[in-house]
Amino acid sequence: MLFNMFITFFKVGAFTIxxxxxxxxxxxxxxxxxxxxIEEDEFLDAIAVSQGSPGPVAVNLSILVGYRLKGLKGALTxxxxxxxxSFLIILLIATVFxxxxxxxxxxxxxxxxxxxxxxxxxxxxxxxxxxxKFDYNKYIISIAALLILVFFNISPxxxxxxGGIGSILYYKGKDKSxxx
Amino acid sequence: MSSLxxxxxxxxxIGLFSFxxxxxxxxxxxxxxxxxxxxxxxxxxxxxxxxxxxxxGPIAINSATFLGYRISGILxxxxxxxxxxxxxxxIMSLIFHFVNKFKDSxxxxxxxxxxxxxxxxxxxxxxxxxxxxAFVDIKSVxxxxxxxxxxxxKRLNPIIAIIIAGITGVIFY
Numbered sequence: 145m146l147f148n149m150f151i152t153f154f155k156v157g158a159f160t161i162x163x164x165x166x167x168x169x170x171x172x173x174x175x176x177x178x179x180x181x182i183e184e185d186e187f188l189d190a191i192a193v194s195q196g197s198p199g200p201v202a203v204n205l206s207i208l209v210g211y212r213l214k215g216l217k218g219a220l221t222x223x224x225x226x227x228x229x230s231f232l233i234i235l236l237i238a239t240v241f242x243x244x245x246x247x248x249x250x251x252x253x254x255x256x257x258x259x260x261x262x263x264x265x266x267x268x269x270x271x272x273x274x275x276x277k278f279d280y281n282k283y284i285i286s287i288a289a290l291l292i293l294v295f296f297n298i299s300p301x302x303x304x305x306x307g308g309i310g311s312i313l314y315y316k317g318k319d320k321s322x323x324x
Numbered sequence: 325m326s327s328l329x330x331x332x333x334x335x336x337x338i339g340l341f342s343f344x345x346x347x348x349x350x351x352x353x354x355x356x357x358x359x360x361x362x363x364x365x366x367x368x369x370x371x372x373x374x375x376x377x378x379x380x381g382p383i384a385i386n387s388a389t390f391l392g393y394r395i396s397g398i399l400x401x402x403x404x405x406x407x408x409x410x411x412x413x414x415i416m417s418l419i420f421h422f423v424n425k426f427k428d429s430x431x432x433x434x435x436x437x438x439x440x441x442x443x444x445x446x447x448x449x450x451x452x453x454x455x456x457x458a459f460v461d462i463k464s465v466x467x468x469x470x471x472x473x474x475x476x477x478k479r480l481n482p483i484i485a486i487i488i489a490g491i492t493g494v495i496f497y
Contacts, residue, residue: 157381161483164382165345193419196436199339199412200346200382207416216417223413230381231405234389235398237375242394245371249494256467256493257374258367258458260486263471264377265451268347270476272444282441289445293351294452297359300351301341303442311438312431319430 146214146221152179153206153225158233164202167226171205181213202226328403330361331395335388335407343436344443346376346383350450353387363395366457373454378483384408463496 152174160167168191176187190212194204203226210222244250278286289303334356342349350373357363364372372394376386385405392404459465467489474480 159380161378161380164384167382193416196432197412197415197419198341198343199409199415200342200384202382203385203409203412204416207413208420211416211420219413219416219420223409227381227385227405227409230379230385231389231401233379233381234376234386235393235401237379238390238393238401241371241375252493252497253490254367254371254374254493255460255464255497256489256491257486258370258454259464259467260471260489261370261374261377262451262455262458263468263475264482264485265347265350265447265454266468266472267476269444269448269451270472272447276440276444278441278444285441286444286448289442290448290452293445293449299355300446301337303446304341304343304439307438307442308435309438312434315430315434315437 146217149210149213149218150221150225153222154229157202157226158229164200167202168205171202171209175209182209186212328396328399331392331400332403332407334361335392335404336410338388339384339408340411342384343439344447346387347447347450348443349384351446351453353391354450354453357391357395364391366453368394370454370457374486378486467492 153171156167156170156174160170172187175181176184182190187209190205190208191201194201194208197204203223206222206226207219210219212218214221273283273286276282285307289307292298292303293300338349338352338356341352354366354369358366358369372387372390373383376383376390379386385408388404388408389401392401394400396403455468458468471485471489475482475485
């Protein structure tokens, strides 16, 4: 079983391009539909927990599924299966990449690619903003966070903590006043 | 040895505070790897993002492995990859064992409502900081606008977008 779990997550890790979110539907097909290791409802809960926790969402999800199937051993197995393909492929590329990086053609390729990276990130911002349906206050918070990060030398960690803790205090106050 | 410990601590921090997917962790990686430790140049960092985008697996893992290798070879890549995953492992273990306590608490819901707008700002700031190094002339701005349009509105696959941009680079520069 452990070996089977490892192979399943290894396959998912090796063949899904496009980051962690692209891996979720593939994991779902393998684990819920094909192998029937976990019920649909339970899997959806696991996705919610994985998205709401720090760290790569696909890694979080594989650890939870692993725990559910075979405890700590299962969690280690699934986690290793998920990250090993990335690790090996990147290691291979990295060893080659740094030898060719100063080749003039490779340099030109990357001068062209860098603006595309800007476009991909900007596109993610656009889609996230559209999907999130924030009110004006929340957009103001987003813009403030953006400006602070661009113009001041502050670690994003502080912004996350301030946002999270500030929000807890705000909603707790609201919760309390609605009960009074 | 002490550089490996620093590498471990940096990626542990990155793993622990990365909410909202691979792009949201870019400002944190930039802060730790480029600004605090000076382990990479901005241009190298952007190239690594592009390569991480084109290879299978989560961007966080890809970039941790790549950066670790760049900073201290194979041992570095092992250390940074383990370090970036370890917080996930610890947190998922806690959640798995105490799941009911977490599920019914309003605090985590409140916490996430507060960080969602911050995460949007973080990702936007990643776009700005990459742009500062990627925009070398008007041609690069045009590449960004063109790729943004076809990826966002024509749903072009990001990998194909990167390949097109690479070819454009060879032709234009």
